[in-house]
Amino acid sequence: MDQPATAHGPDQPLCPRVPHMLYGGDYNPEQWPEDVWREDARAMREAGVNLVSVGIFSWAQLESRPGEYNFGWLDRVLAILHEHSIAVDLATATASPPPWLAHRHPESLPVTADGVTLSPGGRQHYCPSSSAYREAAGALTRAIANRYKDHPALAMWHINNEYGCHVSACYCDASAAAFRRWLAERYGDIDKLNDAWGTAFWSQRYDQWDEILPPRRAPTFSNPTQQLDFYRFSSDALLALFDMERDILREITPDVPITTNFMNFFKPLDYWKWAKHEDIVTNDSYPDPFDPEAHIHYAAMAHDLMRSLGGGRSWFMMEQTPSAVNWRPQNALKRPGQMRLWSMQAVAHGADGILMFQWRAAKAGAEKFHGGMLPHVGTENSRVWREVVELGHDLQRLDDLMGARTPAQVAILLDWESWWGLELDSKPSASLRLYDQVYSYYRELYAANVAVDFVEPGADLAGYKLVLAPNLYMARGGIAADLESFVAGGGTLVMSFFSGIVDERDHILLGGYPAPFRKVLGLRVEEFEPIAPGETNGLIVPGVSGSAAFACDQWRDEITLDGAEAVANFASDYYAGHPAVTRHRFGEGTAYYLGTRPDASFMRWLLDRAYADASVAPSATSPAGVEVTRRIHGETRYLFVLNHNTHEVQFTLPGPARDLLTGADSPPTIRLAPYGVAVLREQV
């Protein structure tokens, strides 16, 4: 496993050259005349900015012809920033190749599964397996690293940008060749591949490696294991590009931390694998203000994933908009106070810095209607600017929080490979989406202020009391044995349907579903089917409700109990009275199984039982829409109270506390304005 260049522990800042909560944004000075740059630096100081990402999309400016570098303008920008004590997260500038690359190397352009070549004119128009792109990107990275390795403003490296955002896989001939090399390494021998891919089916047996192609558009369903391996390969192909740049930077500047910005629950890239290759996890966060639950799934849940990807260490937000984005069909403004609230929410979930896209709102190009910290209107009479300055000053009061951890007793199992497998075609239901299933759990944990980590298969579960396994379709990496010993040792498990169905080759695990988990769950599933779209069934809880108090939809398992008891039975259809949700005492612990998708009220009811079984304690009880989380630094406990409502709320603190944002002792009951925030140090 790759070791981070900076193993930041609780006492070390994320970025040693900026020992503060990080604040700033993407800075694209190449879009502006030079006389604006000094004004930018002055305004950055006014806002409390201490870190900006520079050069992300400047390849064409830095290398206007192959091998001809123009660093003069970047030298001048970095000098001005340094003069103003603003550090730089310097980009390797490889995210958007200049037009000359595609002109000279048309084969470097990406090709879709349908055979369409994507043209230059936007960005990210490169095939991950193109040797022309790889060589040019490597040369540019080396030139930038050599030029700026000793620059006093250099604080961090920003490799590429949002890998895979527009092109996560390429199906061209170069990609086909690279896919074959990847397969040869994985399987060694073509018979092993034939076996893994089940090519005895539909006359798909391969005789030679050269016959193998990416899963290009075919007359009907492509081989599922071929598709699964292509997901694995495509994530690895981009990771190999990242590693290529990272190795150059490590060689030239071994002490400068390296990051690339992630995109929340981004299905194409296995972020568990990726996060181990970088020093700092960073994320781009764009919740939609029109979505009333955006602060839960697109924010809190994604923030918890980022903290978990780094093994619990702090991360930071690399991008958010101060106001609106430009890329949805309708682009809402963040409401007054909402940018501050959502920024503090990220800090509440483990972020040690907030950066935005972008510093100065563009006046030309596809993103000219995207918000900027310094908006088109300027700094005078600007709500956005006032909020940007206010946030900068707030963050300056929170340096003590840096490195503080978020203790969680609950873990959600998330496996990218299983996710890919689950959502491949030709399944009992085409509407199963892992993200939605994960969210159906997360939403209730969030509402109850229960802190949660995400974990990958193979993770040490010993520190958790409750493990949730939403639709773990693929059982791999010893997960069945791990879950058995977790429950046997006293842990509580909640698993949902269509788990443990296949191995890592996408081959069915025979003998009754979910074969590897039957023992711990105490049951057997003989058959399953989707509940017709739009229809629901009822759930009857024996001893609690005589008639159906809860509803369920989407799926139903035909469960035979084998040690487990029924917690709820289906209310209607020919399987009325059959178990829908079960509970099994196993060793010292308990395993629940959901053979259907229950409604939110049942999920809440069931999780309350699971918390009780597992002795899980929420951070606090709070009014609806008020989120309460904790971070802990040694003996010191920090409490965040976040009001996501559009009305004022009152909240009584668990004990005496100091308000870090006002610097004063807090009253026992605090009043929070709409979108109001309190960050408190609890006094023990």
Ligand code: GAL
């Ligand atoms: C991100 C990207 C930025 C900018 C931003 C706009 O996906 O990294 O460069 O395009 O979106 O919201």
